[in-house]
Amino acid sequence: MKQPIGIMDSGVGGLTVVKEVMRQLPNEQVIYIGDTARCPYGPRTKDEVRAFTWQMTRFLLEQNVKMLVIACNTATAVTLSEIRSALKIPVLGVIHPGARAAIKTTQNNQIGVIGTEGTIRSEAYVKALMSINRHVHVKGLACPKFVPLVESGEFKGPFAEKIVEESLSRFKGNGIDTLILGCTHYPLLEETISRYLGPDVQIISSGEETAREMSTILYFQDLLNSSSERPTHQFYTTGSSGLFSQIACDWLDLSSIQVESISLRNY
Numbered sequence: 001m002k003q004p005i006g007i008m009d010s011g012v013g014g015l016t017v018v019k020e021v022m023r024q025l026p027n028e029q030v031i032y033i034g035d036t037a038r039c040p041y042g043p044r045t046k047d048e049v050r051a052f053t054w055q056m057t058r059f060l061l062e063q064n065v066k067m068l069v070i071a072c073n074t075a076t077a078v079t080l081s082e083i084r085s086a087l088k089i090p091v092l093g094v095i096h097p098g099a100r101a102a103i104k105t106t107q108n109n110q111i112g113v114i115g116t117e118g119t120i121r122s123e124a125y126v127k128a129l130m131s132i133n134r135h136v137h138v139k140g141l142a143c144p145k146f147v148p149l150v151e152s153g154e155f156k157g158p159f160a161e162k163i164v165e166e167s168l169s170r171f172k173g174n175g176i177d178t179l180i181l182g183c184t185h186y187p188l189l190e191e192t193i194s195r196y197l198g199p200d201v202q203i204i205s206s207g208e209e210t211a212r213e214m215s216t217i218l219y220f221q222d223l224l225n226s227s228s229e230r231p232t233h234q235f236y237t238t239g240s241s242g243l244f245s246q247i248a249c250d251w252l253d254l255s256s257i258q259v260e261s262i263s264l265r266n267y
Contacts, residue, residue: 001223004029004234005214006060007069008053011039011151011239012247013185014071017094018233019252020211027224029231031063035264036239040147041074042116042183049078049118055267057083059236065089066223067214071184073206074116077124090217097213098180098206099128105202106178109136112171112201115182117142125182139176143167143186150185153247156192164192171197180204188251235259 005021007014011034018030033056035041041049053075060068068091070076070083076093084091102111113125120142129136145163149155171179179201181187187205194203218224225231237244241259248257 001066002029002225002227003064003066004031005067005069006063006065007032007071008056008060008075009034009071009184010041010052010075011036011147011185012244012251013147013150013183013188014069015248015251016184016187016205016207017069017071017210020207021214022233022252024211025215025218027227027231028218029225030233031060031065031236032234033059033236034238034244036151036237036244038238039151040116040144041072042118042142042144042147044118046078049075050082052264053079053083055264057087058267059262059264061087063234067092067218069210069214070094071210073124073183074118077119077122090221090223092210092213092217094184094206094210095124095182096128097209098182098204099125099132101206101209102178102180102204103129103132103136105204106136108175108177109133110176110178111136111138112174112176112179113138113140113182114143114146114168114171114179114186115140116147117144119182125180139171139174141168141170143183146189147183147185150188150247153243155188160189160192161196164189164196168193168196176201178202178204181206233257236262238262238264
């Protein structure tokens with residue numbers, strides 16, 4: 001089926017899921033919307049997160065998408081069940097795929113989770129992990145400086161290293177052997193995070209597992225695109241198209257992409 005897949009996020013973080021979709025599902029077209037003008041979602045109220053996520057949902061539904069991916073952990077925690085119940089197309093979040101990957105990876109059942117204030121406060125990862133294995137010990141930590149760091153494009157270099165060290169000092173040598181990057185922005189900092197925590201801590205990004213789950217659902221529901229035509233992906237942002245394009249090209253290893261700046265006010 002040639003219809004596109006819709007992927008949404010509070011900003012550029014969901015591009016980490018797009019990258020995996022492009023790798024694992026190269027025939028599929030992606031339409032991406034990043035609400036960079038109102039990012040981050042972590043400190044916002046549940047009502048705000050719900051309203052903004054529904055605006056992005058309605059925008060993507062207008063593009064006739066066959067599947068919807070909420071590639072924002074905060075939005076997943078607040079709205080996934082509600083949006084999934086309301087729509088007839090498959091709707092995926094990023095929390096359960098990341099939790100499953102962490103359970104498979106950990107050797108000592110000591111799992112760390114970092115995320116936005118909203119995601120950590122919701123305990124969505126704790127619930128997801130405990131629903132699979134009630135013997136795991138979960139340590140959560142909010143890292144509110146990470147999303148603005150990524151959105152500014154300053155996720156490499158000494159300044160990023162300083163912010164990571166300040167934010168993760170509590171997790172240094174505290175016994176965890178697995179760390180879930182509980183925000184889709186955070187994989188852009190993965191190298192710096194991994195270097196700081198050392199080789200004994202395995203880093204889990206939900207992007208790979210989410211794309212694998214998407215592939216399974218598309219296959220079983222006979223929704224895979226069998227066309228041999230190369231897909232043309234579409235990118236939308238509510239903020240600066242220039243900065244978005246710069247970060248997207250860097251992360252997706254593309255020389256250029258077309259990004260359209262839009263308003264979600266009427267959605």
